[in-house]
Amino acid sequence: MESVWPGKNLDLSQICLKGTVSNGYTRFEDGDVLVPKITPTFEASRSVLVDGLRNGAGAGTTELHVLRSTSRIEPRYLYYLTHSQPFLKLGEAAMYGVAGQKRVPDDFVRNFKVELPSLEEQRRIADFLDAETSRIDCLEEKYVKTDEVAFERFIANLASGVSRSSVWDESLDNSLPLRRVVSWVKTGATPPGKDESYFDTAGDVPWYGPASFGLSIDIEKADNYLSRRSVASSLVPIFPAEAVLLVGIGATAGKVGYIDEQGSGNQQITAITTNGNMRSRFLAWQLWAARDEMREVAPYTTLPIINNDFLKSLPVYVPSLAEQDAIVAQVDRDWRFYQDMSKRLKQAKEKLAERKQALITAAVTGQLDVTTAGRATSELRA
Numbered sequence: 001m002e003s004v005w006p007g008k009n010l011d012l013s014q015i016c017l018k019g020t021v022s023n024g025y026t027r028f029e030d031g032d033v034l035v036p037k038i039t040p041t042f043e044a045s046r047s048v049l050v051d052g053l054r055n056g057a058g059a060g061t062t063e064l065h066v067l068r069s070t071s072r073i074e075p076r077y078l079y080y081l082t083h084s085q086p087f088l089k090l091g092e093a094a095m096y097g098v099a100g101q102k103r104v105p106d107d108f109v110r111n112f113k114v115e116l117p118s119l120e121e122q123r124r125i126a127d128f129l130d131a132e133t134s135r136i137d138c139l140e141e142k143y144v145k146t147d148e149v150a151f152e153r154f155i156a157n158l159a160s161g162v163s164r165s166s167v168w169d170e171s172l173d174n175s176l177p178l179r180r181v182v183s184w185v186k187t188g189a190t191p192p193g194k195d196e197s198y199f200d201t202a203g204d205v206p207w208y209g210p211a212s213f214g215l216s217i218d219i220e221k222a223d224n225y226l227s228r229r230s231v232a233s234s235l236v237p238i239f240p241a242e243a244v245l246l247v248g249i250g251a252t253a254g255k256v257g258y259i260d261e262q263g264s265g266n267q268q269i270t271a272i273t274t275n276g277n278m279r280s281r282f283l284a285w286q287l288w289a290a291r292d293e294m295r296e297v298a299p300y301t302t303l304p305i306i307n308n309d310f311l312k313s314l315p316v317y318v319p320s321l322a323e324q325d326a327i328v329a330q331v332d333r334d335w336r337f338y339q340d341m342s343k344r345l346k347q348a349k350e351k352l353a354e355r356k357q358a359l360i361t362a363a364v365t366g367q368l369d370v371t372t373a374g375r376a377t378s379e380l381r382a
Contacts, residue, residue, distance in 0.1 A: 006083075010048050012058070021059035026066060030056045031075045033067040035082050035109065039102040043092055045357065047082035049075060065109050074119060076126035077364065081114055085361040115366070125363050128370035136356045143345045143352075154338045155289065161327050162286040163317040164293065174319050179312035181278035187248065187308065188265030189236045191226075198235065200227035205238065208265040210247045213255040216335055217284045219245065219263075226264055236264050239271040244284045246270045246306065253304035254291035258284040270308060278316075282324040285331050286316055 021027075028034060028050055035047045041063075050058065067082070069075045081087055090112070095102040116122070159165065167175045188208075191198035199207070206222030214220040230236060239245065245257040248270045258281055265271065274280045287294070294314065298306045319327070362368035 006046060006048050010050070012052060012054075015054060016059075018057075024062065025059040026062050026064045027057070027059050028064075028066045029053070029058070029068070031069060033069075033075065033079045033082055034060065035065040035067060035104070037063045037065055037103045039092075039095060039100070042095075042104050043088065045083050045088055047079065049079040063103075065104070065106065067109070072119070073116060074122040074126055076130065077122040080126065080129050080360050080364050083357065083360050084364050085357055086365070087112060088357075114364075117366070125370050129360060129363055132359055133356055136352050136359075140349055140352050143349050147342050147345050150338055150341055154334055157334060158285060158331055159289045161331060162282075162289050164286070164289050167315040167317050174317060175315050176277075176318050177312065178272075178314045178316050181274055181283070181316060181318055182272050182312070183275040184240075184271075184273040185308050185312060186237045186239070186271050188239075188267055188269040188271065190266050191230055191235045198227055198230045199224045201225055203227050205231055206259075206261075206263045207236070208245060208257070208259075208263055208269055210250060210252045210255065210268055212265075213245075213247060213252065213257050216339075217256055217258040217281075217288050219257040219259055222263070223266070237271070239263050239265065240273055242273070242280045244272040244274070244280055244287065246272065246287060246311070248306045248308075248311075249303065251304070253298075253306050254295045256284055256288040256291060270306075270311065272311075277318060277321075279321065279324045279328060282328050283316065285328065290314070 030051055030053050032050050033047060034050060036042045067078055069078050091104045091108055094108040095104055097103050117125070163174075166172060201224070203225030205226040207224045207226050208219060209223040212219050212221055212223060226236065231238065239259065239262060241259065241261045243259055243263075245259060245263075245265060247253050247255040247268055249268050272280075272283065274283055294306050294311075295304055298304070298310050359368070363370055
């Protein structure tokens with residue numbers, strides 16, 4: 001299902017022998033429209049028109065409806081029908097199954113009623129939508145690229161500000177191993193057994209896991225909250241406020257966070273507190289800038305592991321406290337600027353998606369005269 005994306009994002013790179021997909025797969029051909037059955041892929045409007053298959057045939061997950069055009073319908077027009085609001089909203093309402101596993105039934109797709117204009121009109125509508133949605137897609141790509149460039153610029157400025165490129169030079173006075181600037185390094189734990197009394201959603205001490213880490217050093221959401229029993233019995237370590245957290249093992253090893261209140265974490269989380277030579281938020285941003293670096297140089301075989309001994313030996317940049325404060329203030333400002341811009345770009349993309357669906361819906365339901373609309377659009381661009 002991860003390969004099913006509209007337009008050029010459709011992934012047709014996987015090639016296999018016909019015999020290996022004779023059972024347990026959905027077969028399709030060039031010109032077919034593939035409609036995802038399952039939530040949330042269906043609601044995300046990820047139907048695709050297949051074209052360019054090797055030998056003209058393909059196979060995929062059984063979580064696909066395959067729509068094949070007859071001589072009465074243009075394949076591109078059928079494709080756009082599956083992206084119209086009536087099809088998506090009524091399909092969502094017809095879903096069956098438990099939450100997270102709901103599916104659009106075959107009967108809904110088979111019995112979905114449409115009024116078909118002439119083939120000539122269908123092709124005219126499809127040509128119009130091809131042109132207009134392509135322009136919308138190009139604008140969306142520009143928004144995505146702008147966001148990527150801005151994020152890369154933030155990373156580059158941060159890496160420069162915390163001097164990650166020079167810390168491995170041991171001759172520098174302000175490059176020290178991490179152990180010289182920390183007072184405490186502790187790995188989290190999980191309360192023993194399956195006793196639910198160890199946790200309390202109304203508890204005061206958040207308990208973090210890898211999923212708690214977001215894009216920046218700001219922790220997003222606790223996995224759970226410790227009960228008073230867990231805290232009182234010292235079953236898990238309590239991380240003090242202003243601790244730096246790091247995912248030490250697993251696919252997300254190297255992710256870094258910062259907490260401004262006390263918390264705890266599972267065994268994948270390492271907490272660091274600094275001494276008087278290092279501001280904890282400065283260290284957090286510096287380790288965040290070094291997350292790929294840590295994964296590359298940490299000693300491990302298969303599963304990424306950043307153990308405490310390696311972490312303590314990692315060289316870090318240690319300017320004066322005043323300079324650290326100034327760098328942190330600038331980095332925080334840069335991050336807020338990027339966040340604000342990224343949020344605006346996301347909102348703009350959402351509006352484009354809304355316009356795209358509204359345009360498709362109006363065109364395939366006859367609310368829009370594409371001949372007049374196309375001429376008016378061309379005149380506006382001119």
